[in-house]
Amino acid sequence: MLKKTPTGTWMPAWVPESTFMLCMLLLLSSVVQSATGGYDGSMLNGLNILPSYTNYFNLNPATRGLNTASVFIGGFLGPLVTGVIADRLGRRPAIFWGSCLTIVGIILQTASQNIAMFVVARIILGFGGAVTGIAGGVYLSEVFPSRWRAWGVGLLNDFYYVGALIAAGITLGTGQWQSTWAWRAPSLFQGIFSVLCIFTLPFISPESPRWLVHQGLFEEARITVAQTNAHGSMTDPIAVAVFKEIVDTLRWEKEQAQSMSPLEILKSPIARKRLLIGMSPGPFSCIAGNIIASYYFGSELDTAGITDTNDQLKANVVLNVWCLACCLVGTHLAARWGRKPTAMLSQTLLITCLFIIGGLSKLYAADPQGASSSLVYGNVAMMFLFQGFYSVAWTPLLYLYPPEIMNYSIRANGVAFSYFALNAFALVFTFIMPIGLGNIGWKMYMINASWDVIILGLIAYYWVETKGKTLEEIDAIFEGEKHSSVPDIEILQRGEKELDIDLVEEQLKPDLRLATGRNAAA
Template identity: 90%
Template sequence: MLKKTRTGTWMPAWVPESTFTLCVLLLISSIVQSAKTGGYDGSMLNGLNILPSYTEYFNLNPATTGLNTASVFIGGFLGPLVSGIIADRLGRRPAIFWGSCMTIVGIILQTASQNIAMFVIARIILGFGSAVTGIAGGVYMSEVFPSRWRAWGVGLLNDFYYVGALVAAGVTLGTGKWQSTWAWRAPSLFQAIFSVLCIFTLPFIPESPRWLVHQGLFEEARLSVAQTNAHGNLSDPIALAVFKEIVDTLRWEKEHAHAMSPLEILKNPVARKRLLIGMSPGPFSCIAGNIIASYYFGSELDTAGITDTNDQLKANVVLNVWCLACCLIGTHLAARWGRKPTAMLSQGLLITCLFIIGGLSKLYAANPQGASNSLVYGNVAVMFLFQGFYSVAWTPLLYLYPPEIMNYSIRANGLAFSSFVLNAFALVFTFIMPIGLGNIGWKMYMINASWDVVILGLIAYYWVETKGKTLEEIDALFEGEKHSSVPDIEVLRRGEKVLDTELVKEQLNSVLAIVNVG
């Protein structure tokens, strides 16, 4: 059964009464947002950069190849400048809707491109829309999913990057032999299906309860919490405790003048600390080394001795299946083991792989004609391991960790800043990587591995663990205290403490009465 639910925005909602059904819909929304943006786009461009019908149509050289590919990050670089403000002012769901619409416009223009200029402009629009959707989606999922399922709910927001990538790899493999420009236009047009699916899920999921409380829509927020935690039961102890945590914490933030503004981040020392830690997955994941395989896998395989176009396209398909399996394992580790240990394990394995790839690529470059099959396939095997190890941590943590670290006042703008820095790095790296691989070859891997060592040290020293805590309970790690009197939610779930529901209801009524009078 569907229950019509007020959302505080122009977008109505008809939410399932079953929490399980609702969480499935939230997962679907997370999945299609993940698949539609970077996953499909990255793999599609990876495949197009291999196709002669694409490279010859635009008469590409290394510089224009980098421009065509990196232009999506120009939009991704500009989008975060307004994404946080849009998500805070319009609501999380409307921001996702408008971002999806803009993505569709970019895809249509990209498909119809007649020259490099049109292609680049289309990809800037696509990147802008994807940034708005990704930031609003990351904040929304972190604020809506129950804490016990948050790692999976938000982790899948990026995990299904590889499903989109796999679909794109399969589509480009299927159209690759077409003798027309539709060999690359068809994969481009197919990308829009994910944005359409995302829009179709929005009417059946509620608005963020944190956003609703901040807007003063307490009854709507309480129902949203009950729908995502207790089948809509407003008197359920867990739902009551979660709602009171939200109300108490946001009230504390308002009383201490924590403004909903990027300036809040600059003037508040704790906010700066939370921002620096929370935004780190963006640049860390970008410069870890995956840019090479995400967009220039063909060039990477060339350095290993695999130059046949069809073989490269098949390798691209297999790579995405492997990475999907690894990121799902990584999400499980993040949920069970913790965010920080998972990141450290993954980063250490990445460093090892990059040094090995660099060494093997050097041996191949020294004698391409005399290179043995074992050398070639050994190099490719380590490349696959590298991408898998990258997927273990960075794929789920990219959207999971930042909104957990940041409190409500800076969450949307903080995640936007993380995305801004990520796209700034990605814009530079996607442009210089083909040039670097062409000029210094194997040395690029060695350079990349060296700065990854520095990243590992920063994670070990600065990151904090957020596993098993609600967004409000994480405040205690930075503020030194929790801003609500109710026990931690997981303590209640385990039955270690019992919530006095009547007392909590009285306290809530008192708080809401004060707020309404004010």
């Protein structure tokens, strides 16, 4: 049963009464960016293997890198405005308009006649993807109840491999076509996720309660909190406590003169600390080593001795199935074990794999003709293990961790800055990786493993744990105190304390009266 819900924006919402069903639909409405991004990476993996694509554009290592990396130019530019858009228009409208831009880029990419057109199309695609990705990550983190947030937001990026698997299957199927549609058809299918998002988003999800409270729309926010935490019951203790935490914390931020300006992320030492820790998953995940397998898996297999085009396309399909399974395991670990331990485990395994891959690739490069089959397949097995270990932590944490670390005033702009940094690194690394593999081969793995050791040390020293806390309760880690008098939500859920609902309602009255007065004056 769907119920119309006020959103405070031009976009309506009809949501189910069941909290569980609502959370499932919330996830469906926001997976567009990760599915599109995963499809893009896997599709380019397949296209870079296809002669019909490389010959059509007459690609060399530099232009191949430009065609592939151009999506990150848009991803580099998108974050410059996305935080402001999401704060001013609302989280859901930002996702909607980002999806529209993504479709425009996909249409132009499919119709490309030369490298210049292909590059421009991918810049637009990357821009739209950045808007939906940033707004989607912030939106889900602010709407999902804390007990399901790890799964809800973590799965957002896990769908990367759903898109990747679909793309791998499509490129395998079209790879035998003797026309440019061998690469144009996979490109066109990339628009499926954005179209699905546009048609479903207005009907299945409410607006962020944090955004609504900040706009002074307290009643609308309270309805949303009740729907996402207590099946619509506005008197449920958990729903009342969550709403009180949001109201108290955002009032405190306004009293501290924290604005929604992009410069707020640099204004105070605490904001800068939140920014540096929160943005770190972007660059860390980008330079961990997966750029090679995400976009240049064919070149990676070449270094291991597997050069047949059809064998490489099949390996691409199997790789994405394996990575999907691993990222689901990683999401479970992040929810049950914690964000920081999961990241440290994954990073340690990545370092081990890279050193082994580098060593095996060196042995193969020394004598390609005399290399044993066990050496070749051992190298491929380590490549698969590496991608799986990467997926355990970095796939879910890339979207889950940044919005948890940022407080409301800097969340949208801080997450945008995180993806700005991610795409800046990705733009450079996707361009230089094919050149590096071509020039120094196995040594690229050794270099990559060495800087991964530094990343592991930074995670161990600087990261903080956010498991089991609401976004407002995380403030105590950075500021030394919680800005609301209600008990922590996890304590209430365990039954260790009871909430005095009448007292909380009395404490909320001044805020509700003030908001009512502002709305009447407006």
